[in-house]
Amino acid sequence: MLQSLSVVPGFDLWPGVLDVETQKALVASILEAAQTAPFAQYETPQGKAMSAAMTALGPLGWISDRSGYRYTDRHPGTEQPWPPMPQVLLGLWARLADPETPPDSCLVNLYRGEARMGLHQDRDEVDPSFPVLSISLGDTAVFRIGGTHRKDPTRSLRLSSGDVCRLSGPARLAFHGVDRILPGSSSLVPGGGRINLTLRRAR
Ligand SMILES: O=C(O)CCC(=O)C(=O)O
Numbered sequence: 001m002l003q004s005l006s007v008v009p010g011f012d013l014w015p016g017v018l019d020v021e022t023q024k025a026l027v028a029s030i031l032e033a034a035q036t037a038p039f040a041q042y043e044t045p046q047g048k049a050m051s052a053a054m055t056a057l058g059p060l061g062w063i064s065d066r067s068g069y070r071y072t073d074r075h076p077g078t079e080q081p082w083p084p085m086p087q088v089l090l091g092l093w094a095r096l097a098d099p100e101t102p103p104d105s106c107l108v109n110l111y112r113g114e115a116r117m118g119l120h121q122d123r124d125e126v127d128p129s130f131p132v133l134s135i136s137l138g139d140t141a142v143f144r145i146g147g148t149h150r151k152d153p154t155r156s157l158r159l160s161s162g163d164v165c166r167l168s169g170p171a172r173l174a175f176h177g178v179d180r181i182l183p184g185s186s187s188l189v190p191g192g193g194r195i196n197l198t199l200r201r202a203r
């Protein structure tokens with residue numbers, strides 16, 4: 001198994017695990033999928049627009065609106081099923097997350113300009129014994145990870161294009177977020193910015 005850096009217990013980072021060709025192919029498939037499942041800035045349950053734009057791939061997609069956070073089998077705008085997950089993502093999950101059970105959801109986050117993501121836990125999945133596998137593409141992110149309580153101390157690290165990280169075990173419900181992205185640190189994403197993919201087992 002590929003060696004990872006264990007940043008905090010249960011949080012593993014594989015720097016540069018995706019080569020540039022794979023990164024380019026992933027961005028191309030995401031932009032193609034976004035033709036039928038367009039990126040949208042969802043509203044939080046409190047009625048604020050999120051700064052990252054989102055879409056999803058696979059059987060289920062995570063969405064947010066005034067009614068709350070949840071997984072749905074349809075894009076909220078088009079009411080069509082989400083586009084399929086590229087094979088390379090399924091392979092990566094089998095290798096680094098779970099060889100037996102495939103992910104049923106890939107959330108796609110697009111960060112442009114000042115977009116960020118506040119500290120949160122990923123807890124809308126039914127069974128948190130499955131890890132969350134996160135893939136970074138494009139501009140570098142200043143990522144923050146803490147413990148399972150909001151007030152726990154946090155660590156900050158940079159996630160660069162091609163890096164993959166995993167929240168599992170004691171870090172699966174750790175608070176984490178993106179303080180900011182470093183604009184212009186990569187030219188991978190057309191028009192600039194960062195794309196983050198999180199592979200999950202939602203149900
Ligand atoms: O963009 C990232 O690196 C983190 C994304 C995230 O935490 C999420 O989508 O739940």
Ligand SMILES: [Fe+2]
Pocket residue numbers: 120121122176
């Ligand atoms: Fe998250």
